Amino acid sequence: MFATSCRTRLSHSLNLVRRLQSTLVVAEHNNEKLTPVTLNAITAASKMGGDLVCLVAGTQCAKVAEEASKIKGVKKILLADNEAFKGFLPENLTPLILESQKQFNFTHIVSGATAFGKSLLPRVAAKLDVSPISDIIDVKSADTFVRTIYAGNAIQTLKSKDKIKVVTVRGTAFDPAEPSGGNGATEKAPDVAADSGLSEFVGQELTKSDRPELTSASVVISGGRGLKNGENFQMLYDLADKMGAAVGASRAAVDAGFVPNDMQVGQTGKIVAPELYIAVGISGAIQHLAGMKDSKVIVAINKDPEAPIFQVADYGLVADLFKAVPEMTEALK
Template structure:
């Protein structure tokens, strides 16, 4: 019989068992932490066992300081290099793999963003395990729930892989609070990073005084019914009055009305604000998959048979070009 002593972890592993522990890969811009990391941290805590975080980037001491405030993190591993400029997945993957090998993590977790979706499937392939994407619930350390068929069905899956590589839908987990933290910080040795596969040239980020789409408490979205990009000025005026973010359906993006970083839906951004106002949006399944978890949904559409009214809490059958200016004026 195996007795539990201060050397229990070593004895446990010697007996052929693996202690459960989770690595959360932090998403950031070298200055501030992306809020979805805090949602991923909540999911990681639900897995049980120790939780560690990896902060990889360049001159990211501020991110480490911010993350160290969160409770439930045992240690923060820091990897800094000029080669990590741009956060290319080809260069981040060897760091994640080396960290997992060094500390024998059983779970690797990140947010289901462009960052997580480009990095973790690559990590999973290198580990020869199946990635578990976009989970919305943790049942146990090896059992998870995710949506399928554009959110019309829920799938409960049980993974038998020795290492679980998971991306987390941020809107399904509360953000961990940045208080009560006592994590230790340590630098991790950098493996050889590939430089011949890709190079970071530059990035162009859109700037706005409005809240970021996935973090906003109120979202105003427009669809094909807006008829042109110029007409989105109606939504911008309404959003400014409500301190809201502005989104769009895929139909509006495909028509060239607005850039694709505003797209809400299955192939766009997943949002779950307190208030979602859908204007001129018919309510295709692809769009509903990205916003139907919103607490209150308001729809404005001149077609009373539009599918959006089936999920809306409040609906207004009206010409948006009359209704929106009137609503903006009354706010």
């Protein structure tokens, strides 16, 4: 009888804690549709307990709020539609997040570990005087998280004592949330002085490609310094078009000016985990491995049999890439 009573009180206490907890997921989008990493962040947030609320801030982004409201598990959408949020400047978004946290008492603030999340949430954490928890790959409990350190060579489990947890999520570590089946209510986000005056969005130049987006592609072909120049990347584009793949690059190739930096895969670039990753002319520096070693199958093509990339590759081809890649492309005709 006593044991049953204790279990009942414990269950009641846990349910009370869950009700007191609430998580704000800051949606990443382009004012027309959600970026896929937002669905991964929502999955991670759902493991932190409590109600799930999604903040959609932008310009003429009602369509995004409607999309977010259908995500399974999301209870509420906060919509902030203002010209001041054009360009998603962290200086303007931060006051909105702080006011939302103040009004709704969120215990967790979450976003994807992308350029957007990495520029925004550390600023939010600083204003809240808490330590940001970056690039998590697992959630143990509402206050305990798992992340990689030392360029992915070690796994750290940390327990945060901060009252508010500010967390960025590695998208490749979590399955995407179900985009349908939800029925979240949409309401207007708190009013704030949207334009901080600290920065101004002037414009942007976006590269357009018919190939899949790098972080969501099931097949990725990346080139390194071994390609010698940017013109030789055309070999990878031709092969990628045959395979329906995205094309990436090592930091060495980006720093050498072969390709733009939005193609960089690695610790300071994009983190990918496709079904198939083909590394062409990439030696396998730690910085690059940190961004792709979670890929399901890794294939390496390098003329140096001692290249570190072969230590993580499932299949390795010691060959001249200038012969091997065209032969692969020809074979796929």
